[in-house]
Amino acid sequence: MAEAVEVFRAEVLAAVPHGFLGRRGGVSTGLVAGLNVGLGAGDEDGAVQANRALAVAAVSPGARLATVYQVHSPECVVARAPWPDAERPHADALVTDQPGLLLGIVTADCAPVLLADPEAGVVGAAHAGWKGAVAGVTDQTLAAMEALGARRERISAAIGPCIAQPSYEVDAAFRDRFVANNAESAHCFAAGRADHYQFDLELYVAARLQNAGIRRVERLALDTYPAPERFFSYRRATHHNEANYGRQISLIGLA
Incomplete structure (x- = not known):
């Protein structure tokens, strides 16, 4: 029997269809075996499209999937x-007020952020790697949601599987760079070996959301790096010299 698709959900987003998916389930084989949805992962296009269909069916059957070129x-x-694959806009977040449309963000260590104001009927999804996070991708997402009628005090956000502090070593x-941008971000770094630190990306993204006025932020605390059977990881693949x-x-939409 084929392995079932695994979906992680957040309590703060229970009012809307959503899910953070991992590696389990899917039809891909080889290095990307499982539910690989990356168009640039060297996988067969047919397998990627089949996996995306499985992901949509696990979260909101019958919905249409919108993604961007991250x-x-x-x-x-x-x-x-x-958008057709060849016409996807270059961006790292998207928002909608259209029922039946699922927003999708792909990750492999970066933090996926799903957001919703169910009362306004507005949802958002953001890909928050360190570059996008420090540049304000979550701030831009909140502003775009407000432009569609959402209210910041009603928005809930959840941060899905991403590389965690014990797995994320960075240099001084x-x-x-982070501390120069915002001195308060120093609390996201723990001392490591000489001239190195352990960075808490999830904590940093959560702090950005809370500082922007989001009262309900849920952190799923799922580390992508040490769990190859559950998650894909760019850093793990790099450390293992994989090709x-x-x-x-991660998906969110309106019923």
């Missing part, structure tokens, strides 16, 4: 309908 930026776009120059790596998807 470039580690703070850019956010409004989705009214899916990396830390200095490629898969991507998982």
